[in-house]
Amino acid sequence: MLLTKDAFWLKLLACGLLIFGTKLWLIQQFGSSVPYWDQWDSLAADLFLKWSENHFSVGQLFSPHNEHRIVFSRLLALSLFAFNQGQWQPLLEAIASAGLATLVAIIAGLLLRRVVKNQDGLLLLWITVLWILPFGWENTLAGFQSAFYFMLLFSFIALWGLILHPAYQWQWWTGALLGFFAFFNVASGLLIFVAILGVKGYLFWTDKTQRLQHFPTIMLCLIILCLEFALLVPVAHHAVLKAQDISQFLLTFGKSLAFPAITHPFFSFFAFFPFTFLVLRLLWLRRPLTMxxxxxxxxxxxxILQAAGISYARGAGGALPASRYMDILAIGILVNLLAFYLLHPAKESKKLSIYFYSFFSLWLLATVFNMSGLIQQNSIPALIHKRDNSLLQIQNVRAFLQTNNINTLIGKEIPYPSAERLATLLSNPTIRQFLPPSLQGFQLLTSSQTNNNPFVINGFYPTAGQYQAENVLGSYNQTGNVAQGTFISESLTLQQNVIEIAVTGYLGETGLRLGLWGEGDSEPQWITPQQLARETWVTYQLPNPKKPFKIIAVDENPNYWFAFAMPRGLGIGSLWAAWLLTHAYLIIALGLSLLLIPFALNNLKKSTDFPLTEPT
Structure with missing residues (x-):
């Protein structure tokens, strides 16, 4: 009975797991460990570099990034960087952003549950669908886009605190504070106070008996808006991205409100008809408004204000709204579904009910049809294109790191608009140290011996192939397997807890050994293969001795060979990211399993609901 009563919480948890698991799957399929575009300047150059070189100041968190002050995205990135032991891992940032998106969905479910009462299952279904479908794939794949999810989170909490609670209660203050924080992610975060000000202003004007209750919130909104408008940052070179005239603004505005039919601006009248009708009806009836x-x-x-902001700032030529804005615009579907719920006619109005349900069915069918079209015609092709480009980008960046030749970047597919600037950043020795693991391992180890070293550059059997296009060391050469001897590297240190080494060949056969030799240790820490790699590459992970160490490779068997890639550190966050991405299906399966429990309990309750009477 208790589980049946609290089925909402099970469904909410299940939906959260489904959303998080699906976003992990999307990152695993289409994400990239190579930093992209703005991440190089805003994170690598402005944040991680200065942090690593002890030149960081708190003021840098508040410095403008284009039109925005992305304080919370920077705090998140810096926290993950420190947690990952000084290693940059964009995939970890994307996973954290997916968790943040899931939290936003949960908060939305809790906030809007009060509106739908006994229809919370349908509410959670729509929230899950809107958060799972990859309309806003840019925000999912790029952890740097966490600013949008922070803005959504803080805006929802502002609504909860300032609309649903009287002035000066702790909930009111919490809403005010976190609403203020919404601006320090995306500049349009200030629009939550414009919306609240408009509603509270209307109540102040119409509800004369309760004016004193609304006045504190009105004044709070005005004060915060004055502060945030003063903090807005004009960006001269982005003027070309703005709507150049009213027609361009209206065209993008219509496309934004028409979501998911973003190519048909006039569909916006149909898409937002339920909400518009609700507002006009309330204005006409002048009845007291419920919470x-x-x-x-x-x-x-x-x-609507967010759509207007998008249309003004990025409406040049009447452009379509970009993917990164669609997580915001998708909430318009929820708004109109809730408007339908509030407009639901009384049961006794049979004729009105027929009209209502006919229009609702048409609206729902059109919305689902256009959602499907947007996914098929826009999101999926864009995801495939992004994945293909990411493969080329990592290949070209790795080529530069290996050769330092800028021609490997010029005119090629790269994750930054300027090859020269990217080359400058990649040439910085400090930045090279904290690059993701996929961009490490290009500096060949040097031997501490002058003789008896059989390990040569790319000494592997040809069918094994290079490891990620890197130069490696191996004991196979022109004479075949017969070379024997020992390689001991110069000392090196790595920050991360785990050291990963990729191996090919016959390590594990008698006389073939590879390991780490920590400074002062009596014996090396040998790799123990579970099976022979043969002509494939297998990675092994060893604990970092947390002191200077050497790589020792031994080949004392003339019948076999092995080769190894250069060691690279793996931060704890990189390890967690890899595990989560490869086990996304388990999280999805757990979510589906939890989703079945309330239905099973409900059926069980029905099957056992019979009158207990004495036989006559």
């Missing part, structure tokens, strides 16, 4: 109605109206106004 639930206030919540839906404020949320709807906020979505």
């Amino acid at each position: 639930n109605t206030l919540l839906v109206i404020t949320l709807g106004i906020w979505v």
Whole structure:
């Protein structure tokens, strides 16, 4: 009975797991460990480099990034960088952003549950669908886009605190503070206060008996908006991206509100008809507004304001809204579904109910159809294109790191708009030290001996092939397997807890050994292969001795050979990221399993619901 009563919490947890697991799967399939575009300047040059060289100041967190002050995205990135032991891992950032998106979905479910009462299952279904479908794939694949999820999170909490609670209660102060924080992610975060100000202003004007209750929130919104408008950053070179006239603005505005039918701006009238009708009906009737109605109206106004902000700042030529804005625009679907719920006619109005359900069915069918079209025609092709480009980008960046030849970047597919600037960043020795593991391992180890070293550059049997296009050391040469001897490297140190070495060949056969020899240790820490790699590459992970160490490779068998790639450190965050991405299916399966429990309990309750009477 208790589980049946609390089925909502099980469904909420299940939906959270499904959203998180699906986003992990998307990152695993289409994500890249190579930093992309703005990450090189805003994170590598402005944050991690200065942090690593002890030149970091708190003021850098608040410095403008284009039109925005991405304080919380920088804090998240810096926290992950420190947690990952000074190693940059964009995939870890993307996973953290996926967790943040999941938290936003959970908060949305908790916030809007009060509106739908006994229909919370349908609410969670729509939230799950809107968060799972990859409309906003840019925000999922690029951890740097966490600013959008922070803004959504803080805006929802502001709604909860300032709309649903009286002034000066702790919930009100919490909403005010976190609403203020929304601006320090995406500049349009300030629009939550514009929406709340509009609604509270209307109540102040119409509800004369309760004006004193609304006045503190109105003043709070005005003060915060004045502060945030003063902090806005004009970006001169982005003027070309703005709508150049009213027609361009209206075209992008229509496309944004038409979501998911973003290529048909006039569909916006149909898409937002339920919300528009709700607002006009309330204005006409002039009835006191319930908290639930206030919540839906404020949320709807906020979505419209966000669409207007997108259209003004990025509406040049009447452009389509970019993928990164679609996580915001998708909330418009929720708003209009909730408007339908609030407009639901009384049961006795049979004729009105027929009209209502007919229009609702048409609206729902059109919305689902256009959602499907957007995924098939926009999201999936864009994801495939992104994945293909990422493969070329990692190949070209690795080629530069190996050769230091800028021609490997010029005119090629690279993760930055300028080959010269990217080459400068990649040439910085400090940046090279904290690059992701996939961009490490290009500096060949040097031997501490002058003789008896059989390990030569790319000494492997030809069918094995290079490891990730890197130069490696191996004991196979022109004479075949017969070379014997020992390689002992110069001392090196790595920060991370785990050291990974890729191996090919016959390590594990008698006389073939590879290991780490920590300074002062009596014996090396040998790799123990579970099976022979043969002509494939297998990676092994060893604990870092946390002191200077040498790589020792021994070949005392004339019948076999082996080769190894250069060691690279793996931070604890990189290890977690790899595990989570390869086990995304388990999280999805757990979510589906939990989702079945409430239905099973409900059926069990029905099957055991019979009258207990004495036989006559």
